Amino acid sequence: MPHSSNISAALFDGEQPKDPRAILKQVYGYDAFRGKQAAVIERVVAGGDAVVLFPTGAGKSLCFQIPALAREGVGIVVSPLIALMRDQVEALKQLGVRAAALNSSLSPEEYSEVRRSIADGTLDLLYVTPERITTAGFKELIRSTKIALFAIDEAHCVSQWGHDFRPEYRELGHLAEMYPGVPRLALTATADPHTREDIIDKLALRSAEVFTTSFDRPNIAYEIVECDQPRQQLLRFLSRHKGSSGIVYCLSRAKVEETAEWLNGQDIRALAYHAGMDRSVRDTNQDAFLKEEDLCLVATVAFGMGIDKPNVRYVAHLDLPGSVEAYYQETGRAGRDGLPSDVWMAYGMADVIQRGRMIDGGQSSEDIKRVERAKLNALLAICETPGCRRQSILAHFGEAHPGACGNCDTCLKPVETWDGSEAAIKALAAIYRTGERFGTGHLIDVLLGNENEKTSRFGHVEMPVFGAGKDLPSKTWQSVYRQLLAAGLVTVDHEAFGALKLGPEARAVFRREREVRFRKDRPTSAKASRGASSSGANARSSLEGADMELFEALRQTRLEIAKGLAVPPYVVFPDTTLVAFATQRPTSPDELLGISGVGQSKLERYGEDFLEVIRAHTR
Incomplete structure (x- = not known):
């Protein structure tokens, strides 16, 4: 199926795939691939299957x-939202790519x-939901269509062990037999080893090449x-981000609205x-x-x-997520452009x-449920670690990571620890x-010797342990119990209204066969201070004087263009490209085309608008 219009037509050459690097430069405006992108693209353009595990x-x-632009036919992308x-x-349309979506929101x-467009062969990429792609109607719709590839995005949704399980994703395993050779x-971006195996198995990708890269996001500063x-x-956290966009996650709908x-x-x-x-308000x-x-x-995890x-x-x-995967995915929505960004979380025993x-x-x-409990405990252990969060x-x-990342609260302000063996035995x-x-709450009353209706009624005031913890304040005992839970030394019986029970390793602590060290909670006065570095917390922080003025003028121009097109501003150009405009100050179309993120289509669409602003600030 030959391509037949605009940039797509220019890039396609007969029956042979076009050079992906030429597409990268002309369409997307980038000079080189990052990381393992080139290896994945080479594999797929050649007709091979791939499992891609890259961070956000x-x-x-x-x-x-x-690959969809380089290969003959239309690339079909399965997307859950x-x-x-x-x-x-x-x-994609702003880049000059012929793309469309087929979903229930269409008139x-x-x-x-x-x-x-599907029938005429004039699409490069078609986005569909997992519910639609295996229906008889869709199969009939694309029966005579040349398919370049199938891309299954957010593939962790196929796994029951993942944090966003979608049963309809399981049906996508049939694509291999339905469309052989495609x-x-x-x-x-989020899959622990167990989930990765499930993706490969359930999607029938045993012969696929697996591409992984570091999950580290060094531009993100972690603070818990x-x-x-x-x-x-x-x-206090938000006061450091005036003028920037961000997300605050809460667990309940009521808390979202109140916050x-x-x-x-x-x-x-x-x-x-x-x-x-209401759907219209949400949209x-x-x-x-x-x-x-x-x-x-301010959102629940329904957003993002x-x-x-x-x-x-x-x-x-403001509330603890359910797993490390959920925390990683939600925090990963910050700083996708690679510029410095901050993530912050407050947690307590009530969250657990x-x-x-x-x-x-x-x-x-x-x-x-057993897996979910283990995932929750893994996140709690990250919250309580005295070591590097990253x-x-x-x-x-x-x-593996060597630690000492220099961009998390525990690295920038190392946490003190103390010998908690005696405190653990008492707890x-x-x-x-x-x-x-x-x-x-009741256990801390017992340890502090607080005589009240409950401790008296159950006879706990007569026990040797009553008052045995008066040497430590209530807040320290709360921390002790959180850390015992994180270490697996105690468990929570939720059917018994949150009662604490001894874990299997508690006996070793009683026998003094296992030393216990606790992290010291930071004093309240320190909680107002910055845990992780806020330098460069937004794109503008690296700019000064005239460069800052130009950046703000470029942002205003971008906003006006975006409003006229009814698209988000980043679709016009991302912040990283505007920073390059402000610092490098290109004054001609050729110079503008040399800036990362400027492709031929965007140059033609609104390059002159930005050049006028740059020239006006360069005279």
Whole structure:
């Protein structure tokens, strides 16, 4: 099927695939591939299958977009979210690529137009949902169409062990038998070793080449704090990001709406997003987040999978996510453009207990629940580690890191530790002596010798352990129990209303066969200070004087163009390209074309608008 229009037509040469590097430069405006992109693209252009495990921001989409342009036929991309399809299709159109989506949001006229394009062979890329691709109607629609490839994005959704399981993804394993000889790619940014094996197995990709790269996001600064007036802690964090876009995640819909309302009362423009909102309001708020430059979106995890906005400068969590994978994916929405970005989280024992109740109250099998509990404990261990956060996160994905990253709170402000063996014995003894029937609050009352109705009624005031912990304050005992839980020395019985029970390793502590060291919680006064480096927290921080003025003028021009096109500003040019404009100051079309991120289509569409601004500030 020959290509027949604009850039796509110019790039396709008869029956032979076009050089991917020529496509990279002419369409996308980049001079070289990053990391293992070239190896993946070479494999797929040659007709091979691939499993691509790259972190967010590593350029996974190019791994299927460029082969789709280089090979004959249309590339079919399976995407789980309609909003994601819409954004990617619009971005491709701005590049001069013939792209379309087929989903339930289309009007009858739009649907007919996409069908005609498929029949006429005038599409380079077609985005569809996993529910649609295996239907008889879709198979009939593409029956006579030459298919360049199948790309399965967000492939971790195929795995029950993953954090975004979508049963309909399981059907995608049949693509191999339905379309023999068509190369297939599975791509994801979040998959532990178990989930990776599930992706390969369930999608019938045993013969695929697996491409992995480091999951490290060195531009992201990690900070995790213990809950202590979390709203005020959040406000201090957000004060460092005025003028930037970001996301605040909450666990419940009610908390999302309350937090958004409170932030607006603090002169921080915030919108809410959760699955229980009216669809039109939710879509309007998401659209505002994508298109505006200074907006805080307060959301549940219903928001974000596949969001392409590259200049999200911060992500904050007011509640603990359910796993390291969820935390990594949600925080990974910051800094997709590679510029410095911050992620922050406040957590406490109440988060752990609430998450545990959600797991135990779910409909999953006991095997799945056991895995979910282990994943939650792995995240808690990262929260409680005195060592490098980045090292602990990467270890979860099977990647070694030497630590001392210099861009997390525990590296920049090393955490003190203390010999907690005696404290651990007292804490465990309180659990044992009270019959493993009580939660943290009551156990701390026992240790501190607080005589009240409950400790008296159960006879705990008569026990030797009563008052044995008066040497430490209540907040320290809360930290002790969190860290015992993270270490697996205690467990939570959610059916018994959060009662703590002894773990299998507790006996070794009682016998003094295992030393226990605890991290010291930071004093309250330190919690207001910066844990991780905020230098370069947004694109503008590296600019000064005249360069800063030009950058802001370019941002305003970008915003005006984007509004006229009804697209997010980053679709016009990302911040990284505007920074290059401001510092390198190109004054001719050829010089502009030499800037990374400027391709032929964008040069022709609005290059002159930006050149006028640059020239005006260069005279």
